[in-house]
Amino acid sequence: MNKDEMINCVEQAFRERQFRLYFQPQYNHTNGRMIGAEALVRWIHPQHGIQMPGDFISLFESEGYITRLDLYVFEELCKFQRDCLDHHIDTVPISFNVSRHDLYLENFIDNMEIIRKKYNLPVNFLRVEISESAAVGGNEYLAKIVEKFHSLGYIVEMDDFGSGYSSLSVLKDVEVDIIKLDMIFLRGKIGGRGGIIISSIVRMANWLKTPVIVEGVEMIAQADYMKSIGCEYIQGYLYSKPVPEDEFIKLLNEVKKDVATPYMKFIDTLNAEKFWDPETMETLIFNNFVSAAAIFSYENGEIEMLRVNEKYLKELYMNLNQKEIIIDHKSLDLDEKNKKIYIDTVKRAIESNDYETCETWRNIHSPCCGEDKLCIKTVLQVIGRAESQYLFFATIQNITMGKNMYMNLYNNEKKFRTAGEQLNIYCWEYEIETKEMRPCSRCIRDLGLAPLIKNYPEPVIESGLFPADYADMYRDWHRQLENGAKSLDAIIPLTTDRIPFHVRYSAEFDENGRPYKAYGSATFVPNEK
Ligand code: C2E
Ligand code: CA
Numbered sequence: 429m430n431k432d433e434m435i436n437c438v439e440q441a442f443r444e445r446q447f448r449l450y451f452q453p454q455y456n457h458t459n460g461r462m463i464g465a466e467a468l469v470r471w472i473h474p475q476h477g478i479q480m481p482g483d484f485i486s487l488f489e490s491e492g493y494i495t496r497l498d499l500y501v502f503e504e505l506c507k508f509q510r511d512c513l514d515h516h517i518d519t520v521p522i523s524f525n526v527s528r529h530d531l532y533l534e535n536f537i538d539n540m541e542i543i544r545k546k547y548n549l550p551v552n553f554l555r556v557e558i559s560e561s562a563a564v565g566g567n568e569y570l571a572k573i574v575e576k577f578h579s580l581g582y583i584v585e586m587d588d589f590g591s592g593y594s595s596l597s598v599l600k601d602v603e604v605d606i607i608k609l610d611m612i613f614l615r616g617k618i619g620g621r622g623g624i625i626i627s628s629i630v631r632m633a634n635w636l637k638t639p640v641i642v643e644g645v646e647m648i649a650q651a652d653y654m655k656s657i658g659c660e661y662i663q664g665y666l667y668s669k670p671v672p673e674d675e676f677i678k679l680l681n682e683v684k685k686d687v688a689t690p691y692m693k694f695i696d697t698l699n700a701e702k703f704w705d706p707e708t709m710e711t712l713i714f715n716n717f718v719s720a721a722a723i724f725s726y727e728n729g730e731i732e733m734l735r736v737n738e739k740y741l742k743e744l745y746m747n748l749n750q751k752e753i754i755i756d757h758k759s760l761d762l763d764e765k766n767k768k769i770y771i772d773t774v775k776r777a778i779e780s781n782d783y784e785t786c787e788t789w790r791n792i793h794s795p796c797c798g799e800d801k802l803c804i805k806t807v808l809q810v811i812g813r814a815e816s817q818y819l820f821f822a823t824i825q826n827i828t829m830g831k832n833m834y835m836n837l838y839n840n841e842k843k844f845r846t847a848g849e850q851l852n853i854y855c856w857e858y859e860i861e862t863k864e865m866r867p868c869s870r871c872i873r874d875l876g877l878a879p880l881i882k883n884y885p886e887p888v889i890e891s892g893l894f895p896a897d898y899a900d901m902y903r904d905w906h907r908q909l910e911n912g913a914k915s916l917d918a919i920i921p922l923t924t925d926r927i928p929f930h931v932r933y934s935a936e937f938d939e940n941g942r943p944y945k946a947y948g949s950a951t952f953v954p955n956e957k
């Protein structure tokens with residue numbers, strides 16, 4: 429049929445009720461349950477057969493028939509739902525399409541309400557689909573319309589989301605309840621650019637606690653992919669084409685039902701949504717945070733970086749950019765052993781609902797600096813959660829330098845202790861600030877000392893290892909060490925047997941010249957007995 433033919437028989441079509449509703453069910457891909465359906469109009473022309481909406485909707489819009497058609501469809505839908513209720517058919521909420529032309533008519537919603545009341549149909553059996561293109565009249569106007577629908581109890585869906593009418597700004601201003609996303613972005617290339625766009629939209633919708641129904645899903649791989657990125661509600665040929673009333677009733681009778689619920693739930697005390705708003709204090713803090721911070725998601729043993737701040741890049745000092753970290757380094761460059769440490773910490777944080785800390789070594793590769801091994805201290809906490817997915821906030825600190833220094837020290841200490849063994853001397857380390865003493869293995873073995881002695885030297889004075897007449901002198905030595913003495917030495921008769929030993933201390937200082945550690949040794953002096 430050409431346009432003129434159509435226009436010529438529109439009146440007759442309305443009179444003879446040639447417009448018929450088809451229903452396309454929507455499913456939860458996780459459990460196969462029906463969550464709703466969409467009513468789609470068909471024009472069953474007695475001579476020309478079924479006419480698809482794609483062929484006449486825009487004509488109806490330009491010729492001024494669209495509102496009449498939409499109210500017709502709405503009435504048929506109310507009638508259908510009323511029949512289901514009367515015949516105890518376990519129906520689902522069904523959405524219907526509202527053209528943007530309808531929205532500019534003052535009494536459109538009032539007319540809807542008159543029809544709905546005529547059938548005494550509770551509003552929760554209906555859902556309104558507004559195309560994103562309705563926002564051309566301005567977000568503010570659309571927001572008011574949605575508000576009005578909400579005040580009457582309607583669930584409002586944003587249809588064809590992402591089709592190009594400044595989607596993001598619409599979402600910011602218009603509080604829709606469900607987003608409908610068309611698979612068209614993904615045609616033929618799952619995981620490509622389309623995939624990145626779709627997954628970002630789904631994530632964003634999740635942060636907004638807005639469920640997403642993805643339309644036009646034809647292949648199981650597409651449905652699985654959508655589920656993997658957090659969108660499990662599917663409408664498409666994979667499950668069912670739009671079907672006439674009798675077939676839809678069969679579907680209603682055979683499948684289990686479910687409801688569409690927000691995917692990601694946030695922990696109340698922390699408003700994670702704000703992390704995604706560029707104008708909030710949270711973002712300001714995040715970006716200018718003194719610490720290197722990241723937001724990542726965790727699901728089934730896998731980490732995915734979602735956002736990192738500038739400090740995070742600096743902390744890794746590998747000349748990487750945020751994108752590279754999010755795309756290439758999202759697995760955090762951990763080997764098996766370190767990954768286990770990290771994941772265990774993540775699990776602990778989920779359990780404790782509190783901050784947890786770990787230190788892991790990472791193999792970072794960057795184009796300019798090549799390979800490097802970094803030791804990263806991470807403090808992390810859960811800030812959001814879905815069924816099996818968690819959102820984390822983490823701060824990191826590059827402690828490689830300190831760690832290497834510690835390793836050197838540890839190795840030196842080991843050497844020191846071994847040397848002690850071989851040179852027939854007793855030695856120990858004294859932590860000046862904490863007054864902790866760590867004896868060598870020989871002291872532990874021969875003198876029965878504990879591996880760590882607190883409040884040194886009191887316990888050894890008490891035990892008689894240091895004779896009472898030398899106790900005050902020995903206490904004074906430790907005070908001198910505190911005050912910066914570089915070295916001390918004297919012959920002291922040790923143990924209850926008063927065996928003469930040459931006891932020495934030499935202190936170590938930090939870069940500010942403050943003493944922090946002293947090494948003590950005691951060497952047997954044979955001829956002084
Ligand atoms: P829409 O609202 O985006 O509806 C979805 C369209 O995608 C439907 O086309 C549906 O049959 C089709 N579709 C669903 N699953 C798949 C799939 O897996 N693969 C493919 N290739 N297509 C799929 P349909 O029924 O031809 O409707 C086209 C458009 O006409 C609708 O797009 C809607 O904008 C408009 N329309 C339909 N009924 C009405 C109505 O009662 N009022 C108004 N104003 N517009 C309507
Ligand atoms: Ca639609």
Ligand code: CA
Nearest residue numbers: 587588608643
């Ligand atoms: Ca659509």
